[in-house]
Amino acid sequence: xxxxxxxxxxxxxxxxxxxxxxxxxxxxxxxxxxxxxxxxxxxxxxxxxxxxxxxxxxxxxxxxxxxxxxxxxxxxxxxxxxxxxxxxxxxxxxxxxxxxxxxxxxxxxxxxxxxxxxxxxxxxxxxxxxxxxxxxxxxxxxxxxxxxxxxxxxxxxxxxxxxxxxxxxxxxxxxxxxxxxxxxxxxxxxxxxxxxxxxxxxxxxxxxxxxxxxxxxxxxxxxxxxxx
Amino acid sequence: xxxxxxxxxxxxxxxxxxxxxxxxxxxxxxxxxxxxxxxxxxxxxxxxxxxxxxxxxxxxxxxxxxxxxxxxxxxxxxxxxxxxxxxxxxxxxxxxxxxxxxxxxxxxxxxxxxxxxxxxxxxxxxxxxxxxxxxxxxxxxxxxxxxxxxxxxxxxxxxxxxxxxxxxxxxxxxxxxxxxxxxxxxxxxxxxxxxxxxxxxxxxxxxxxxxxxxxxxxxxxxxxxxxx
Amino acid sequence: xxxxxxxxxxxxxxxxxxxxxxxxxxxxxxxxxxxxxxxxxxxxxxxxxxxxxxxxxxxxxxxxxxxxxxxxxxxxxxxxxxxxxxxxxxxxxxxxxxxxxxxxxxxxxxxxxxxxxxxxxxxxxxxxxxxxxxxxxxxxxxxxxxxxxxxxxxxxxxxxxxxxxxxxxxxxxxxxxxxxxxxxxxxxxxxxxxxxxxxxxxxxxxxxxxxxxxxxxxxxxxxxxxxx
Amino acid sequence: xxxxxxxxxxxxxxxxxxxxxxxxxxxxxxxxxxxxxxxxxxxxxxxxxxxxxxxxxxxxxxxxxxxxxxxxxxxxxxxxxxxxxxxxxxxxxxxxxxxxxxxxxxxxxxxxxxxxxxxxxxxxxxxxxxxxxxxxxxxxxxxxxxxxxxxxxxxxxxxxxxxxxxxxxxxxxxxxxxxxxxxxxxxxxxxxxxxxxxxxxxxxxxxxxxxxxxxxxxxxxxxxxxxx
DNA sequence: TATGAATGAGACTTCATTCAT
DNA sequence: GATGAATGAAGTCTCATTCAT
Numbered sequence: 001x002x003x004x005x006x007x008x009x010x011x012x013x014x015x016x017x018x019x020x021x022x023x024x025x026x027x028x029x030x031x032x033x034x035x036x037x038x039x040x041x042x043x044x045x046x047x048x049x050x051x052x053x054x055x056x057x058x059x060x061x062x063x064x065x066x067x068x069x070x071x072x073x074x075x076x077x078x079x080x081x082x083x084x085x086x087x088x089x090x091x092x093x094x095x096x097x098x099x100x101x102x103x104x105x106x107x108x109x110x111x112x113x114x115x116x117x118x119x120x121x122x123x124x125x126x127x128x129x130x131x132x133x134x135x136x137x138x139x140x141x142x143x144x145x146x147x148x149x150x151x152x153x154x155x156x157x158x159x160x161x162x163x164x165x166x167x168x169x170x171x172x173x174x175x176x177x178x179x180x181x182x183x184x185x186x187x188x189x190x191x192x193x194x195x196x197x198x199x200x201x202x203x204x205x206x207x208x209x210x211x212x213x214x215x216x217x218x219x220x221x222x223x224x225x226x227x228x
Numbered sequence: 229x230x231x232x233x234x235x236x237x238x239x240x241x242x243x244x245x246x247x248x249x250x251x252x253x254x255x256x257x258x259x260x261x262x263x264x265x266x267x268x269x270x271x272x273x274x275x276x277x278x279x280x281x282x283x284x285x286x287x288x289x290x291x292x293x294x295x296x297x298x299x300x301x302x303x304x305x306x307x308x309x310x311x312x313x314x315x316x317x318x319x320x321x322x323x324x325x326x327x328x329x330x331x332x333x334x335x336x337x338x339x340x341x342x343x344x345x346x347x348x349x350x351x352x353x354x355x356x357x358x359x360x361x362x363x364x365x366x367x368x369x370x371x372x373x374x375x376x377x378x379x380x381x382x383x384x385x386x387x388x389x390x391x392x393x394x395x396x397x398x399x400x401x402x403x404x405x406x407x408x409x410x411x412x413x414x415x416x417x418x419x420x421x422x423x424x425x426x427x428x429x430x431x432x433x434x435x436x437x438x439x440x441x442x443x444x445x446x447x448x449x450x451x452x453x454x455x456x
Numbered sequence: 457x458x459x460x461x462x463x464x465x466x467x468x469x470x471x472x473x474x475x476x477x478x479x480x481x482x483x484x485x486x487x488x489x490x491x492x493x494x495x496x497x498x499x500x501x502x503x504x505x506x507x508x509x510x511x512x513x514x515x516x517x518x519x520x521x522x523x524x525x526x527x528x529x530x531x532x533x534x535x536x537x538x539x540x541x542x543x544x545x546x547x548x549x550x551x552x553x554x555x556x557x558x559x560x561x562x563x564x565x566x567x568x569x570x571x572x573x574x575x576x577x578x579x580x581x582x583x584x585x586x587x588x589x590x591x592x593x594x595x596x597x598x599x600x601x602x603x604x605x606x607x608x609x610x611x612x613x614x615x616x617x618x619x620x621x622x623x624x625x626x627x628x629x630x631x632x633x634x635x636x637x638x639x640x641x642x643x644x645x646x647x648x649x650x651x652x653x654x655x656x657x658x659x660x661x662x663x664x665x666x667x668x669x670x671x672x673x674x675x676x677x678x679x680x681x682x683x684x
Numbered sequence: 685x686x687x688x689x690x691x692x693x694x695x696x697x698x699x700x701x702x703x704x705x706x707x708x709x710x711x712x713x714x715x716x717x718x719x720x721x722x723x724x725x726x727x728x729x730x731x732x733x734x735x736x737x738x739x740x741x742x743x744x745x746x747x748x749x750x751x752x753x754x755x756x757x758x759x760x761x762x763x764x765x766x767x768x769x770x771x772x773x774x775x776x777x778x779x780x781x782x783x784x785x786x787x788x789x790x791x792x793x794x795x796x797x798x799x800x801x802x803x804x805x806x807x808x809x810x811x812x813x814x815x816x817x818x819x820x821x822x823x824x825x826x827x828x829x830x831x832x833x834x835x836x837x838x839x840x841x842x843x844x845x846x847x848x849x850x851x852x853x854x855x856x857x858x859x860x861x862x863x864x865x866x867x868x869x870x871x872x873x874x875x876x877x878x879x880x881x882x883x884x885x886x887x888x889x890x891x892x893x894x895x896x897x898x899x900x901x902x903x904x905x906x907x908x909x910x911x912x
Numbered sequence: 913t914a915t916g917a918a919t920g921a922g923a924c925t926t927c928a929t930t931c932a933t
Numbered sequence: 934g935a936t937g938a939a940t941g942a943a944g945t946c947t948c949a950t951t952c953a954t
Contacts, residue, residue: 050278506734
């Protein structure tokens with residue numbers, strides 16, 4: 001078992017926060033880090049974290065192992081850098097969605113907005129890989145990610161409560177938990193297919209799923225809109 | 229990377245279908261295989277397939293590596309035996325559910341029946357492990373499992389169509405796909421928590437989710453029932 | 457730099473004291489440990505600790521790396537096992553020398569006894585290697601050995617003081633320090649030559665060196681006894 | 685294992701003797717070589733030759749690896765340059781000591797002169813490192829150093845014989861060998877302590893040690909002959 | 913048949929050395 | 934000339950698998 005600890009030992013202090021061994025100053029260096037991260041995402045996606053070898057990742061990135069290790073102290077750090085990126089993107093996405101306008105939107109458009117955003121997120125191999133690998137052996141990922149799903153649930157719950165302040169917090173949490181898990185699963189399934197039409201149909205259905213699930217809890221006054 | 233191919237090398241032909249090197253005739257042998265399989269499931273569950281070592285599995289099973297290799301030609305075969313078990317259970321479960329009475333049931337009780345059955349399935353470490361590991365690195369599992377999800381969708385679709393023959397097949401497939409993926413995800417999430425009350429609440433919510441999603445497609449005549 | 461820490465992680469508790477990963481129960485296992493230790497001593501002696509590779513050691517021991525790692529958790533542990541052995545031998549030797557008869561002996565015979573014992577000790581590659589390697593990078597050897605030289609000095613000092621109680625302790629310490637360092641160096645030099653006659657001459661000279669150095673501090677009353 | 689052969693590859697012929705890739709004509713270059721050599725000595729002293737990395741040396745010298753390789757063809761060349769320096773110093777020291785006045789000196793002052801000179805030599809990290817590293821893995825240092833100890837013995841023997849021509853050459857050699865080895869060891873031990881008073885005491889004792897050892901062989905007039 | 917010691921391919925990682933800038 | 938990013942050979946260690954007992 002490879003321990004995925006936040007590696008720490010001999011690295012410049014200011015680089016620690018990024019998990020990188022060396023903060024690439026040059027454009028070339030940054031490009032290389034990108035390339036490695038993308039290559040790693042591709043490899044992790046294909047064969048999983050444990051099966052991926054550092055040589056394979058380096059080769060796929062068009063670099064040598066040594067080069068890889070110039071930026072990442074160890075294999076785990078590569079994954080952690082991906083986690084970091086993923087978390088950043090998720091937070092950015094939330095910030096973009098969490099606006100007054102969103103809350104004001106009718107349920108379906110709001111859900112469409114959310115589902116679209118999450119889909120866009122998971123279209124990125126890096127995020128997809130982090131999300132999926134995390135499922136396998138959560139014990140060994142000692143990182144920020146631990147709480148990310150919970151945060152996602154909290155975020156969604158807060159949206160729900162803003163829409164309908166009458167809902168109890170526990171209620172919102174429960175609904176959100178279901179929405180987050182189910183939509184993530186279906187979105188991932190949708191992204192797995194190469195048939196674009198099918199993919200769109202699935203995406204559409206996720207929205208239906210969530211709308212029909214949440215509608216009863218939203219605005220009892222206004223009439224629901226059920227057009228598929 | 230360990231390739232998870234259907235191992236083939238030197239084994240009696242008639243044993244191949246079971247993935248076992250040797251069909252244990254003796255009761256002691258069968259018990260040992262069970263123990264190993266259970267131990268492996270526990271270990272895979274905890275640290276993942278790749279991180280699990282044959283020694284660890286053997287130790288947890290109270291056996292020696294040598295003994296393990298007496299029954300399984302290689303590590304992959306252990307997983308494949310688990311897949312086999314899983315598939316058997318799934319098929320048995322389907323057979324139990326796929327009865328005239330089930331089709332006649334109102335939507336919610338039928339869904340309750342299904343969700344309960346799947347939950348019971350995933351309560352078994354072996355099945356949970358097979359299902360989850362499969363997600364992580366699908367490319368390396370060249371096995372029966374590949375099609376199992378599709379079969380699950382087909383099965384569910386057939387239930388739907390039996391309930392409402394007016395629905396187009398494609399429609400049923402799409403609805404089923406969404407139901408299968410989303411319910412699996414939430415059931416797994418439910419099983420992950422130790423809080424039994426929370427688990428029950430989640431299970432309840434999965435049913436709500438599916439009912440509210442499928443209801444519009446089911447009974448054109450009667451009025452929907454929306455009580456949580 | 458290779459850190460030579462007392463490795464610890466996954467090993468049976470009762471093996472920890474010996475530094476071995478597994479306490480070889482079988483005769484075969486014990487022989488193998490012996491062989492590995494001897495091979496390692498030879499290799500360390502020839503090319504030094506850092507330059508020695510685990511493969512080289514294993515090959516010289518007629519074993520495989522894997523076998524080596526079955527007994528020793530890491531490369532450092534091999535050296536530490538050698539240290540342990542060395543310390544044991546040193547202590548045994550001291551115990552054998554530290555008897556009333558020894559103290560009663562005239563100076564030269566006593567020194568002869570000591571020098572002979574130390575020479576016999578250093579004839580063993582294991583002890584020689586531990587002693588010599590220790591010189592190079594004392595920082596990285598975090599072991600019992602740290603204090604061994606000091607203990608040797610203390611031991612010798614105690615012998616001196618027993619012989620002549622009028623000597624101040626500090627005086628004894630100082631004399632011992634000189635004797636220990638100088639005799640070790642010359643003994644080592646003697647052992648380095650293949651010319652047996654030369655070796656004997658050198659050994660003889662060490663005794664002369666120590667006798668002439670210590671004589672003035674020994675018998676204040678009687679006239680020195682110079683018979684060889 | 686890094687082979688410490690006299691590197692040879694692409695370097696101007698006339699530079700070979702100095703072990704340098706390029707004879708730095710500029711003052712800046714010479715300074716840099718000095719800095720690198722001092723840095724290397726410090727690093728070798730602390731963690732040993734093998735554990736020292738070229739990057740660490742360069743960093744300690746305030747230079748870059750590239751710069752280091754501008755002056756030294758490989759890591760071994762750095763050590764060899766140090767050996768060269770050491771040999772030069774030793775020879776210079778000998779030249780300074782090997783004068784008529786020295787021979788005329790009474791034994792103790794002469795020994796004091798010698799011990800002081802050697803101590804001053806070993807105070808230099810470069811010389812200390814060369815001397816000590818040489819002990820650890822003599823086989824891999826294929827250099828001038830091989831014979832240096834022998835030369836030291838010869839030199840000392842010649843001093844002895846000049847003082848007392850009656851002594852047989854073999855006798856002188858033997859006495860010198862003992863003196864050289866033992867004094868080196870004690871001087872090194874003295875330099876290892878930070879306690880200055882203790883250091884002085886030890887130095888004083890080395891002189892006592894050598895004087896008492898050699899005295900019997902020195903007296904041309906008196907009856908002192910202590911034939912072994 | 914059961915055991916677990918032995919094997920060695922292969923993974924991760926370091927670091928001497930090169931070379932483009 | 935100086936720099937430090939890039940390279941990849943080589944070292945340490947693990948673990949699936951075999952085989953003697």
